[in-house]
Amino acid sequence: MKILIAVKQVAALDEDFEIRADGRGVDEEFLIRDLNEWDDYSLEEAVKIKEASTAPVEVVVVSVAPEEADEALRKCLAKGADRAIRIWDDGMEESDPIAIARVLAAVAKSEAPDMLFAGVQSSDQSFASTGIATAAFLGWPHAAVVSSLDYAPGAKSALFRRELEGGLLHEVEIQCPAVLTIQLGINTPRYASLRSIKQAAAKPIEVKTLADVGLSAGDAGESGSHSRIRRMRIPDKGRAQLIEGDAAAQAARLAEIIREFKGDAA
Amino acid sequence: MSGVLVIAEQRRGELRPVSLELISAAQTLRLRSGEGLQGGEGDTVTVAILASFPERFIDSLKLAGVDEIVAVKVAAAEFDPDTFETAVGALIEARKPDIVLVAHSVDSFGYAAALAAKLNLGFATDVFKAERIDGELVATRGGYGQKVNVEVDFPGRATVLLAIRASVFKPPEQPGAPRVTEFAAPATASRSRSREFIELSSDDDVDMAAAEFILTIGRGIGEEANVARFKELADAVGATLGCSRPIADAGWLPKSRQVGQSGKTASACKFYIAMGVSGAIQHLAGMKHVTTIVAVNSDAGASIFGVAKYGVVGDIFEIAEELRRHF
Numbered sequence: 001m002k003i004l005i006a007v008k009q010v011a012a013l014d015e016d017f018e019i020r021a022d023g024r025g026v027d028e029e030f031l032i033r034d035l036n037e038w039d040d041y042s043l044e045e046a047v048k049i050k051e052a053s054t055a056p057v058e059v060v061v062v063s064v065a066p067e068e069a070d071e072a073l074r075k076c077l078a079k080g081a082d083r084a085i086r087i088w089d090d091g092m093e094e095s096d097p098i099a100i101a102r103v104l105a106a107v108a109k110s111e112a113p114d115m116l117f118a119g120v121q122s123s124d125q126s127f128a129s130t131g132i133a134t135a136a137f138l139g140w141p142h143a144a145v146v147s148s149l150d151y152a153p154g155a156k157s158a159l160f161r162r163e164l165e166g167g168l169l170h171e172v173e174i175q176c177p178a179v180l181t182i183q184l185g186i187n188t189p190r191y192a193s194l195r196s197i198k199q200a201a202a203k204p205i206e207v208k209t210l211a212d213v214g215l216s217a218g219d220a221g222e223s224g225s226h227s228r229i230r231r232m233r234i235p236d237k238g239r240a241q242l243i244e245g246d247a248a249a250q251a252a253r254l255a256e257i258i259r260e261f262k263g264d265a266a
Numbered sequence: 267m268s269g270v271l272v273i274a275e276q277r278r279g280e281l282r283p284v285s286l287e288l289i290s291a292a293q294t295l296r297l298r299s300g301e302g303l304q305g306g307e308g309d310t311v312t313v314a315i316l317a318s319f320p321e322r323f324i325d326s327l328k329l330a331g332v333d334e335i336v337a338v339k340v341a342a343a344e345f346d347p348d349t350f351e352t353a354v355g356a357l358i359e360a361r362k363p364d365i366v367l368v369a370h371s372v373d374s375f376g377y378a379a380a381l382a383a384k385l386n387l388g389f390a391t392d393v394f395k396a397e398r399i400d401g402e403l404v405a406t407r408g409g410y411g412q413k414v415n416v417e418v419d420f421p422g423r424a425t426v427l428l429a430i431r432a433s434v435f436k437p438p439e440q441p442g443a444p445r446v447t448e449f450a451a452p453a454t455a456s457r458s459r460s461r462e463f464i465e466l467s468s469d470d471d472v473d474m475a476a477a478e479f480i481l482t483i484g485r486g487i488g489e490e491a492n493v494a495r496f497k498e499l500a501d502a503v504g505a506t507l508g509c510s511r512p513i514a515d516a517g518w519l520p521k522s523r524q525v526g527q528s529g530k531t532a533s534a535c536k537f538y539i540a541m542g543v544s545g546a547i548q549h550l551a552g553m554k555h556v557t558t559i560v561a562v563n564s565d566a567g568a569s570i571f572g573v574a575k576y577g578v579v580g581d582i583f584e585i586a587e588e589l590r591r592h593f
Contacts, residue, residue: 012410012411013411013414015567017413019414026414096389098382098389101379101383102383120375123411124410124411125416126391126392126409127379127391127392128370128375128391129378129379129391131379132347132375132376132377132378132379132380133379133380136351136379136381136383137383141347141457141458142347142376142380143347144375144376145372145376159461161464162376164372164373165527165528166528167466167521167522167524167528167530167531168465168466169464169465169466170460170463170464171460171461171462171463172458172461173458173459173461174459175457178457181375184511184512184515185511185514185515226382226386226388226389226420226423227389227419227420228418228420229416229417229418230417231417232409232414232415233417234414234415235415235572239575240561240571240573240574240575240576240577241575241576242577242578242579243577243578247581247584247588248588250585251591251592252588252592254539254560254562254576254585254589255589255592255593257560257576258537258539261479261536261537262479
């Protein structure tokens with residue numbers, strides 16, 4: 001039995017970041033990288049399924065990314081993934097979520113997992129698209145925003161709840177193998193122990209090219225993408241009227257505003 | 267080969283409000299005569315409604331700017347990815363619109379990307395602005411937690427599918443008289459089965475939907491032990507204590523106190539103080555209707571300052587302590 005998990009090393013922005021000279025991205029110097037928060041939950045869900053299973057289950061993480069993502073993959077290995085795969089090639093920088101999904105699907109075809117998890121979205125680009133597009137290339141059943149899951153490895157179906165807007169849940173049964181995108185809060189991700197971090201550092205990361213998974217250059221990068229970044233801009237600052245002064249002065253003004261509201265409301 | 271196709275959303279017999287916002291978004295994108303169109307009348311806005319009884323929703327969609335409503339009868343009573351991919355896919359192939367608009371919603375998360383991948387559509391999600399620049403469609407979306415606006419285009423794509431952010435466009439108010447047609451969707455062998463809907467139960471008697479004054483805490487409170495003092499502050503100022511997603515996920519407050527898009531809809535809220543809430547887009551979208559938002563955050567760059575009326579940049583614990591003295 002095998003569960004494949006698509007992961008991404010995301011970037012948050014440092015204070016006072018700058019847009020790159022070509023205007024199409026943020027200057028790398030200001031990027032703070034980490035494993036995508038959603039992926040932490042999808043990995044944990046797979047590791048929990050593995051631990052609850054009597055049959056052996058292999059948990060494999062895969063990332064379509066350059067070498068710097070090895071850090072995120074090692075974090076996954078330290079938190080219970082058995083293997084890590086990274087796919088990258090020249091000319092893949094401009095890949096959009098659909099191009100990434102095409103590569104993930106090619107990996108899934110060769111790995112033949114029983115289930116594929118991805119995060120609902122990435123915290124940096126927030127497309128909420130990669131997992132479901134991967135399902136399309138595989139022709140697999142799929143569901144998004146899964147907030148609880150009942151699945152035994154190798155089972156023909158899984159039962160889950162998807163989290164809808166406004167505090168509503170929808171319970172659905174789905175045929176497997178399937179692609180599920182996993183929502184925050186589905187579990188409590190574990191911390192990696194010092195020992196497992198050390199062990200993960202020694203584990204290999206399987207690095208592959210497009211050709212290794214049966215794809216060609218045109219399948220990824222700009223030519224394999226369904227959108228293209230024209231430019232990035234820093235939006236105008238918000239309209240919030242700032243309350244200045246020290247904490248006491250700020251709180252005093254805030255108390256006034258609260259009283260005004262309560263006066264109006266009364 | 268032109269026009270804008272809007273896919274309306276319904277759930278449990280109710281049209282979702284974002285469906286009407288999509289109609290307004292479509293108005294900004296339709297080409298009028300003389301704007302590069304061959305025909306004389308300008309192109310059309312078509313709204314499709316997929317449901318097991320689509321006729322129920324027709325009247326609510328008869329709005330100004332809608333040229334045609336297409337009733338698509340499907341077997342599935344509620345959203346199902348396979349059903350939507352098949353039906354919307356067939357509709358796109360038949361009508362060949364140049365733009366398709368869906369909501370950036372949980373239902374769309376479940377099928378829009380798959381449709382774009384299968385039909386080779388230009389594709390972008392969480393779009394809050396779309397325009398034509400020199401004849402090219404350009405969509406703007408947020409990046410890096412709303413700190414950057416990202417403009418994307420779709421070179422060489424005959425049809426572009428855009429998922430539009432909720433609460434950005436105002437729904438049209440004027441009625442219209444569109445023609446109503448039917449579209450026979452191909453049958454689908456669905457691979458998932460809807461079982462039931464479950465309402466989030468309120469396990470501590472709080473009714474966020476009715477609260478007018480909400481004080482919300484977010485990640486900035488640091489640890490669970492700090493919840494109590496903010497609860498005490500909320501009580502003292504007469505507010506209902508709410509929280510952002512990470513606090514509910516961590517189990518520090520019950521899920522029934524979570525506000526934002528996936529939490530309880532704080533529909534009656536008029537006054538909202540957010541302490542230590544950075545403002546994920548889902549949170550902001552869920553609170554956008556509130557008249558007065560006050561944000562207290564130590565990070566001057568937090569997205570929540572973009573929607574707040576008043577901003578306090580400072581330590582939430584110090585501000586809370588000082589504020590408590592006034593009540």
